[in-house]
Amino acid sequence: MSVKYHIICPNCGYEFIVDYSEWNSLSDPEVGIIFRYGSNTFSCKCPQCHKRSGYHVTDSNEVTTETKEDE
Numbered sequence: 873m874s875v876k877y878h879i880i881c882p883n884c885g886y887e888f889i890v891d892y893s894e895w896n897s898l899s900d901p902e903v904g905i906i907f908r909y910g911s912n913t914f915s916c917k918c919p920q921c922h923k924r925s926g927y928h929v930t931d932s933n934e935v936t937t938e939t940k941e942d943e
C-alpha cells in the first residue's frame with residue numbers, strides 16, 4: 873500500500889507527486905529509487921533537476937483528490 877505525496881524540490885522548486893510506501897522501496901522512472909528513512913521520511917530525486925533530496929512529509933502533503941478542473 874502506498875500513498876501519494878505532493879512535494880516540492882528544495883533545490884529548484886519543482887512540484888511533483890511521489891508514490892511512497894513505508895513498507896516497500898519503490899522505484900520510479902521519474903524519481904529513481906525512493907530511500908526510506910521512516911514512516912514519513914524518505915529521499916528521492918527531483919524529476920526536473922535530478923538532485924536527490926530528503927523529504928519529511930505529513931498528512932497535509934497527502935494527495936487525496938485529483939479533481940482539479942482548471943489550472
Ligand SMILES: [Zn+2]
Binds near residue numbers: 881885886918921923
Ligand atoms: Zn529539483
